[in-house]
Amino acid sequence: MSDIHIDIQNKTYTTADSVQHTAIANLKLTLPENNFVCLVGPSGCGKTTLLNIIASLDTQYKGEITFGQQHKKPKIGYIFQNPRLLPWRTVRENIELALTYASAAIIDSLLETMQLTHIQHKYPEHLSLGMSRRIAIIRAFAINPDILLMDEPFVSLDAPTARQVRGLLIDLWQQRPHTILFVTHDLREAIALADQLVFLSAAPMSVVSKVKVTIPRADRNNEEKIENFRQQLFTHYPDIISLL
Numbered sequence: 001m002s003d004i005h006i007d008i009q010n011k012t013y014t015t016a017d018s019v020q021h022t023a024i025a026n027l028k029l030t031l032p033e034n035n036f037v038c039l040v041g042p043s044g045c046g047k048t049t050l051l052n053i054i055a056s057l058d059t060q061y062k063g064e065i066t067f068g069q070q071h072k073k074p075k076i077g078y079i080f081q082n083p084r085l086l087p088w089r090t091v092r093e094n095i096e097l098a099l100t101y102a103s104a105a106i107i108d109s110l111l112e113t114m115q116l117t118h119i120q121h122k123y124p125e126h127l128s129l130g131m132s133r134r135i136a137i138i139r140a141f142a143i144n145p146d147i148l149l150m151d152e153p154f155v156s157l158d159a160p161t162a163r164q165v166r167g168l169l170i171d172l173w174q175q176r177p178h179t180i181l182f183v184t185h186d187l188r189e190a191i192a193l194a195d196q197l198v199f200l201s202a203a204p205m206s207v208v209s210k211v212k213v214t215i216p217r218a219d220r221n222n223e224e225k226i227e228n229f230r231q232q233l234f235t236h237y238p239d240i241i242s243l244l
């Protein structure tokens with residue numbers, strides 16, 4: 001039900017000096033249900049634009065996004081690049097805001113998995129960036145989405161914190177499988193997380209290559225295996241080097 005068919009003929013922006021800028025052209029992509037897909041492409045290539053289109057935040061484009069076979073709109077969670085927590089609400093209240101009906105048990109279990117139970121009554125100003133990013137993840141998971149969009153959610157975390165939060169994200173995803181579309185320009189991060197990598201060209205954005213990550217989930221913390229896979233990618237898909 002939650003596979004995604006993307007067919008964007010074009011998406012153009014009109015810049016301040018009235019010039020037409022084609023951000024996306026002929027982007028065709030099918031993302032299978034319950035897959036963890038990482039979109040990798042250079043800065044400014046149109047990744048955020050694509051997520052906004054999938055989330056229906058942007059409807060000014062030519063093409064079609066369809067979901068599953070029934071064309072029924074799935075529940076979509078969106079984690080923006082910036083955690084966007086409300087400063088006047090506590091951690092728990094920020095999570096409850098995402099829910100029309102807040103199940104205390106679900107929030108408790110998400111807080112526990114993300115190791116944040118002890119700070120649930122604190123205000124965002126007292127939190128580290130790593131904690132704020134984990135709360136943004138909980139808020140998105142709490143609605144139990146069919147599809148989760150994540151826009152470079154771990155940028156500017158230090159390496160050990162990013163590794164920890166990635167591990168927690170995978171724990172949550174394995175407890176509640178759904179389709180994840182994760183944007184990053186960090187190829188090692190993408191290899192550590194994804195079932196499938198999708199490499200995207202500079203503007204106008206289209207698909208350059210799709211690659212399955214064959215490293216078993218249990219080995220995704222092994223830096224050497226990640227690095228070997230990365231080197232093999234460069235050998236087999238030389239076109240991607242210019243995208244990173």
Ligand code: ADP
Pocket residue numbers: 013014015021023041042043044045046047048049050203
């Ligand atoms: P990415 O997320 O891959 O860095 P974006 O989707 O943010 O890329 O942007 C893709 C291109 O579209 C960039 O060239 C950007 O400058 C342009 N763009 C994005 N938003 C707007 C906008 N609101 N108006 C005009 N141009 C935009």
Ligand code: MG
Pocket residue numbers: 047048049151
């Ligand atoms: Mg972006």
